[in-house]
Amino acid sequence: MRAIDAFLAALLVVPATCKYIVPGGRWHDTKGSIINAHGAGITFDQNSGRFWWFGEYKTEDRPEGGGVSVYSSDDLGTWTWERLALAPVEGHPYISPENIIQRPKVAYSTETDDYHMWWHADNSSYGLLLQGHAVSSTIGGPYKFVDATAPLGNWSQDFGMFTDYKNEQTYALYSNGDSVEGRDVYISSFDKNLTSLEKSVYRFPKFDLEAPTIMQTEKSYWALMSHKTGYRPNNVVAFRADSLSGPWSQPFIVSPLNTRTFNSQSGFTLRIKGTKKTTYLYIGDQWDSNSVWDSRYIWLPIEVNEKQKSLELNWHDVYDLDVKTGEWSPVKGKSYSVQNAKTSGGAYKQEANFATDGVILTGIYGNDSTITFENIEGSGKPQWVSFYYQTGGTPDRIGGSWQLRRISSVVVNGDVSSMQTLYQRDTHKGIILSTPLQLKLKKGKANTITVGGLFNGFDYKGADLDRIVVYPAEH
Numbered sequence: 001m002r003a004i005d006a007f008l009a010a011l012l013v014v015p016a017t018c019k020y021i022v023p024g025g026r027w028h029d030t031k032g033s034i035i036n037a038h039g040a041g042i043t044f045d046q047n048s049g050r051f052w053w054f055g056e057y058k059t060e061d062r063p064e065g066g067g068v069s070v071y072s073s074d075d076l077g078t079w080t081w082e083r084l085a086l087a088p089v090e091g092h093p094y095i096s097p098e099n100i101i102q103r104p105k106v107a108y109s110t111e112t113d114d115y116h117m118w119w120h121a122d123n124s125s126y127g128l129l130l131q132g133h134a135v136s137s138t139i140g141g142p143y144k145f146v147d148a149t150a151p152l153g154n155w156s157q158d159f160g161m162f163t164d165y166k167n168e169q170t171y172a173l174y175s176n177g178d179s180v181e182g183r184d185v186y187i188s189s190f191d192k193n194l195t196s197l198e199k200s201v202y203r204f205p206k207f208d209l210e211a212p213t214i215m216q217t218e219k220s221y222w223a224l225m226s227h228k229t230g231y232r233p234n235n236v237v238a239f240r241a242d243s244l245s246g247p248w249s250q251p252f253i254v255s256p257l258n259t260r261t262f263n264s265q266s267g268f269t270l271r272i273k274g275t276k277k278t279t280y281l282y283i284g285d286q287w288d289s290n291s292v293w294d295s296r297y298i299w300l301p302i303e304v305n306e307k308q309k310s311l312e313l314n315w316h317d318v319y320d321l322d323v324k325t326g327e328w329s330p331v332k333g334k335s336y337s338v339q340n341a342k343t344s345g346g347a348y349k350q351e352a353n354f355a356t357d358g359v360i361l362t363g364i365y366g367n368d369s370t371i372t373f374e375n376i377e378g379s380g381k382p383q384w385v386s387f388y389y390q391t392g393g394t395p396d397r398i399g400g401s402w403q404l405r406r407i408s409s410v411v412v413n414g415d416v417s418s419m420q421t422l423y424q425r426d427t428h429k430g431i432i433l434s435t436p437l438q439l440k441l442k443k444g445k446a447n448t449i450t451v452g453g454l455f456n457g458f459d460y461k462g463a464d465l466d467r468i469v470v471y472p473a474e475h
């Protein structure tokens with residue numbers, strides 16, 4: 001069977017589930033643990049008929065050397081923890097807990113009937129700049145370490161992998177580091193066994209970009225990459241070409257200006273060829289530079305316009321994706337303005353011409369300067385509620401250090417014991433972004449939601465609020 005036919009055949013046996021995708025939310029696996037798979041690569045496996053999500057397993061004491069986790073799913077919404085696909089080994093030169101094990105990707109070799117994991121392998125000062133390689137006879141692993149090598153003799157930092165669906169050729173994508181001689185991104189082809197690189201097919205010269213991924217549509221190849229700003233997000237750019245060897249277009253920004261790609265970094269794209277539609281997902285990381293192990297994921301549909309030779313990402317708090325048909329649609333929520341909300345203490349409404357209703361709610365601090373939204377309609381089941389905010393609107397250089405995020409408390413119906421923590425990411429001034437929380441509201445219209453400030457390492461200031469949007473419970 002051709003890969004695509006196998007893909008469709010496999011999808012036909014998948015039960016129809018309705019699991020929303022909620023970018024920036026806390027996603028839990030089927031056992032209720034938070035999903036820990038950063039710098040992701042997702043592989044659809046024809047043998048198992050499932051999606052497999054590989055990522056960096058990060059903990060507070062091992063933010064870069066925790067190894068590679070793997071989860072599997074039928075629908076891209078329900079994820080089952082499988083195992084550490086690549087576990088760190090004490091004292092190992094390349095995969096010890098002190099090493100950097102980043103951006104793992106997995107592809108299948110039809111030639112040898114096994115699975116190959118490749119990643120950015122490094123030491124803690126990023127002085128090695130190698131590509132790690134491990135192999136397994138099953139997609140879920142565990143993978144056996146093979147080697148860490150210099151690709152075609154060069155350096156390799158942020159790593160990506162891409163398989164052309166038209167000819168099954170797999171490529172490595174890698175930035176070659178931050179030195180003056182580096183600052184390129186390479187596309188190099190693998191041999192059929194996926195055990196080594198054969199040749200470079202293109203070099204993006206001196207753009208100084210990282211976190212590369214390639215997406216293939218009917219007519220085009222699109223390479224998405226980010227600028228280099230560490231764990232603070234920036235405006236991701238894309239290049240377009242008819243062929244992987246170029247010529248490639250000028251880079252262009254893929255999301256609304258100054259949203260910094262909705263506070264995320266690129267790294268992977270997923271093509272979902274359904275029975276009715278082909279959908280492309282941007283699979284990004286919403287890094288938290290203050291606690292990188294507690295970062296979230298931003299997955300959004302990519303809207304392609306072949307005629308205009310462009311693509312864009314638009315924000316959706318909650319959307320419904322059917323991997324069988326390939327169709328997706330945004331879920332509609334009910335919006336509640338700060339205009340009608342009650343304030344306490346030093347919290348107040350301030351003119352803001354960029355805000356939804358011309359006012360922003362500022363001055364949220366601790367638990368005595370708060371805002372309470374009233375008459376919120378709930379369903380009695382857990383529901384996603386999106387909090388729209390800016391963090392850049394008030395002076396934020398506390399004690400000489402930049403505050404990169406705010407943290408708020410969210411209390412439903414005055415029940416302090418069920419308080420939830422809302423992490424509000426760094427935004428530009430006047431740019432409103434959102435973060436979702438899953439809340440339990442009572443059935444009916446008598447709910448209240450109170451937002452206060454929590455300690456973020458500097459003070460108890462919450463972000464300025466624009467509105468909240470309450471989404472229906474999943475059915």
Ligand SMILES: *[C@@H]1O[C@H](CO)[C@@H](O)[C@H](O)[C@H]1NC(C)=O
Pocket residue numbers: 123124125126127128
């Ligand atoms: C990483 O490797 C480079 C190149 O071998 C070396 O110069 C550097 O000291 C190493 N860093 C650490 C922390 O071992």
Ligand SMILES: *[C@@H]1O[C@H](CO)[C@@H](O)[C@H](O)[C@H]1NC(C)=O
Pocket residue numbers: 153154155176181182184203
């Ligand atoms: C890597 O490639 C760059 C050009 O892209 C070159 O200048 C540099 O010398 C190469 N580095 C190594 C170690 O081969």
Ligand SMILES: *[C@@H]1O[C@H](CO)[C@@H](O)[C@H](O)[C@H]1NC(C)=O
Pocket residue numbers: 111112191193195
């Ligand atoms: C590919 O794998 C086959 C089967 O294991 C082996 O015979 C062949 O030498 C390999 N080729 C390369 C280029 O590694």
Ligand SMILES: *[C@@H]1O[C@H](CO)[C@@H](O)[C@H](O)[C@H]1NC(C)=O
Pocket residue numbers: 366367416
């Ligand atoms: C309010 O905040 C103070 C200071 O952090 C804390 O001691 C107190 O328990 C909080 N009260 C409530 C009701 O959360």
